[in-house]
Structures are given as C-alpha cells and as structure tokens.
Amino acid sequence: MTPEMQDGGGELSAPTIWLIAVRDDRDRVAFGRLFDHFAPRLTAMMLRAGLPRAQAEDLVQEVMLTAWQKAGQFDAGRAQASAWIYRIARNRQIDHFRRNRRPLPDAVEMGVEDREDDAQQALALGQETGHLRAALAKLSEEQRAVIEQSFLGDLTHAEIRQRTGLPMGTIKSRIRLGLERLRHELKELR
Amino acid sequence: MMPQVTHHIPEEMVQAYVTGALPHAFSVVVAAHLSLCDTCRAAAEAFEAVGGIALETLPAPTGDGADMTELRARTLAALDTLPDAAPEPRPVAPYPAAVMAELGNRPPRWKSLGAGIRQTILSHGPEGSVRLLSIPGGKAVPDHGHNGLEMTLVLQGAFSDHTGRYGPGDVQVAETDIEHVPTAEPGPDCICLAATDAPLRFAALVPRMLQGVFRI
Numbered sequence: 027m028t029p030e031m032q033d034g035g036g037e038l039s040a041p042t043i044w045l046i047a048v049r050d051d052r053d054r055v056a057f058g059r060l061f062d063h064f065a066p067r068l069t070a071m072m073l074r075a076g077l078p079r080a081q082a083e084d085l086v087q088e089v090m091l092t093a094w095q096k097a098g099q100f101d102a103g104r105a106q107a108s109a110w111i112y113r114i115a116r117n118r119q120i121d122h123f124r125r126n127r128r129p130l131p132d133a134v135e136m137g138v139e140d141r142e143d144d145a146q147q148a149l150a151l152g153q154e155t156g157h158l159r160a161a162l163a164k165l166s167e168e169q170r171a172v173i174e175q176s177f178l179g180d181l182t183h184a185e186i187r188q189r190t191g192l193p194m195g196t197i198k199s200r201i202r203l204g205l206e207r208l209r210h211e212l213k214e215l216r
Numbered sequence: 217m218m219p220q221v222t223h224h225i226p227e228e229m230v231q232a233y234v235t236g237a238l239p240h241a242f243s244v245v246v247a248a249h250l251s252l253c254d255t256c257r258a259a260a261e262a263f264e265a266v267g268g269i270a271l272e273t274l275p276a277p278t279g280d281g282a283d284m285t286e287l288r289a290r291t292l293a294a295l296d297t298l299p300d301a302a303p304e305p306r307p308v309a310p311y312p313a314a315v316m317a318e319l320g321n322r323p324p325r326w327k328s329l330g331a332g333i334r335q336t337i338l339s340h341g342p343e344g345s346v347r348l349l350s351i352p353g354g355k356a357v358p359d360h361g362h363n364g365l366e367m368t369l370v371l372q373g374a375f376s377d378h379t380g381r382y383g384p385g386d387v388q389v390a391e392t393d394i395e396h397v398p399t400a401e402p403g404p405d406c407i408c409l410a411a412t413d414a415p416l417r418f419a420a421l422v423p424r425m426l427q428g429v430f431r432i
C-alpha cells in the first residue's frame with residue numbers, strides 16, 4: 027500500500043501501519059519506511075522554522091529517534107502516524123526555540139480493552155482524517171497558506187496575544203467529533 | 217475519575233497551544249486542562265490531525281537538500297545505542313504532569329501572602345507568569361492587579377463569582393479589569409493554576425493587601 031492510497035476508504039494509512047509495526051515488533055524495516063516517508067517532510071518543516079540545514083537534520087534525527095523510543099505510547103485509535111509525528115516535531119521545535127520546555131498533558135494510559143477497540147477506532151479515525159484532508163484540499167491557496175503557516179511556520183514570531191495516566195474516558199468518540207466539527211468549520215470557510 | 221468540567225478553554229487557545237503560538241505561561245494551563253478534560257483534549261488532537269495533514273502535504277526539499285542517505289544511515293545506526301526515553305513527569309494529585317514539570321517534580325513550596333492565602337510562582341518572565349494559588353474555603357481570592365489576559369484553572373475545591381461556579385478542571389479566561397470578586401467555596405482550600413500575560417504584580421501588592429486589598 028502506498029501512502030497515496032490511504033485514508034479515503036477508511037483504511038489505515040501506510041505510515042500508521044509502519045508505526046504500529048515499530049510499536050509492537052520493534053520492526054526496523056518499518057522504521058526505515060517511516061524515516062523515508064517523514065524525514066524529507068520534517069526537514070522541510072525545520073528549514074521553514076529558519077534552522078540551518080545541519081541543525082535541521084539533527085532535529086529530524088531526534089524526532090525520528092523519539093518516535094522509536096515512544097512508539098509504545100502510540101494509539102492508532104486516537105491519532106494517525108502523521109498527527110503523532112507532527113506533535114513530536116512541534117514539541118522538539120518549541121523546546122529548541124523557547125527558554126522553557128513545552129508543557130505537555132498527562133500521558134493517557136492504554137488499557138487492554140482500549141487495544142481491542144483499536145482496530146475499529148483506527149479505521150473510523152482514518153476515514154474521518156480522509157474527509158478532513160479532502161476538505162483542506164478544497165480550500166483556496168490563500169487559506170491553505172494560512173493553515174500551513176500556523177501549523178508548520180516559524181515559531182520565533184508565532185506568539186499571539188490574542189496519576190500514571192488518565193482513563194480513556196470518551197476521548198475516542200470525541201476526537202472523531204472534533205474532526206467532524208473541524209471539517210464542517212472548514213466547509214463554512216469556503 | 218475525570219472531573220465534571222463545565223468551563224472549557226476557548227478553541228482558538230487550544231489551537232494556539234497545538235501550533236506552538238501560545239506563550240509558555242498559558243501553555244501550562246492548557247496542558248493541565250487537557251489532562252482533566254476529554255472534550256478539549258479531543259479538540260487538541262483534532263488540531264494535531266490538521267498539523268499531520270499539513271506535514272504530509274509539505275513538499276520535500278529538492279536539489280542539494282534532497283539527499284537523505286547520510287541522515288538515514290546515521291539515524292538507523294543510532295537505534296543500537298539509543299537509551300530508554302527519559303521518564304516523563306507524572307501527575308501527583310491534584311497537580312497534572314504539566315504542573316509537576318514546572319515544579320521540578322517536587323511538591324509546591326508555598327509562600328504565605330497572609331490571611332491563609334498562599335502562592336507558588338512556577339515561572340515568570342516578560343511573556344507571562346504562571347503560579348499556583350491556594351485560597352482557604354470561604355475566603356475571597358485577592359485582587360492581584362494584572363493587566364491583560366488571565367487564565368485560571370481550578371485544581372482543587374471551587375470558587376464562584378458573578379460569571380458562575382468553577383470546580384476542578386474548570387477554566388476561567390478573563391480580560392483585565394473585570395470587576396469580580398471570586399470567592400472560594402467553604403471546604404478544602406481552593407487550589408488554582410493561574411497564568412497572566414503581564415509580569416506578576418502580586419508580590420508588590422502584599423503590603424497593600426494587608427491593608428485590606430483582600431476584600432475578604
């Protein structure tokens with residue numbers, strides 16, 4: 027499966043499948059594929075933040091190694107690989123540019139029942155993300171540039187003035203609702 | 217048990233947290249609230265999904281920058297000697313992990329402001345300040361004379377003012393100069409996490425507070 031085939035039909039994205047293989051089997055071939063998929067994009071993200079090439083590469087390496095170290099925390103029912111890697115990359119950038127470490131929410135504890143639930147949740151999330159991607163693709167060039175700037179842009183000028191884990195609670199259904207709502211909002215933007 | 221949250225973080229602040237645009241002091245409050253609120257956590261993760269899509273659609277560097285061979289070899293080789301991830305800060309009730317991280321994983325070192333009110337400054341700088349505040353049940357929250365935006369998250373107990381009741385997990389976002397006198401509910405101390413975008417003037421007010429600025 028290629029990444030281009032992903033998501034639309036509610037299938038797991040290829041990077042998500044690779045990340046699950048890294049999580050469950052410490053699969054180095056899958057990790058290599060994740061690297062091939064994300065490292066060029068992450069490099070572009072770091073260069074956008076204004077980092078020189080060598081430093082950008084160092085941060086990309088750190089992001090990928092963090093993904094290897096923390097793969098055990100990946101929950102395909104709550105995030106696709108791209109969103110999970112995005113979070114790690116933004117954390118790393120913020121820690122690089124800011125005096126203080128980025129504050130993070132408590133880690134969510136994954137229970138056995140949550141893992142069983144994973145496949146279905148992950149498929150539904152993949153489908154919803156596909157819809158969201160389609161909605162984003164239909165935005166005007168200008169609107170997309172605003173979103174890109176906000177999510178991937180330079181952090182130095184970005185500031186605006188304007189227990190061992192938590193129970194899973196209702197987070198899984200709500201993130202889907204969140205995605206759905208976001209998609210509707212994007213629709214209204216057009 | 218997740219608290220019953222009724223006052224949430226405005227969505228644009230959740231987005232600003234996810235994209236990294238929120239100053240540190242407010243980010244501490246958002247991260248702490250996300251630990252206590254599934255609704256806002258789901259919104260944050262939905263925004264991360266947007267970030268993930270944006271990342272996926274970013275064109276890879278071309279020309280000289282396109283060659284990843286060396287970085288790939290270096291990264292895969294590093295897996296052999298990679299230590300375990302450093303342990304992440306853990307929550308210690310009633311403090312979420314983000315607060316424990318600010319505290320250096322130690323219990324708060326309270327400083328008395330008089331009248332049973334105590335505070336612990338977590339960080340403060342030109343971009344904003346964040347602190348813990350402990351108010352005895354039944355007492356009014358002191359006027360701390362901020363200018364600008366203030367975000368207050370209840371971690372324990374509750375307070376009320378003319379805008380409503382705020383219990384554990386609830387957040388109040390207020391612009392400067394709101395004429396309100398929040399009062400802690402009778403019962404255990406009300407412990408709040410409060411961020412302002414102006415440097416704290418709280419400490420400077422102590423002598424005045426002793427003369428009755430407390431509005432108790």
Ligand SMILES: [Zn+2]
Pocket residue numbers: 221223224225249253254255256257
């Ligand atoms: Zn909330």
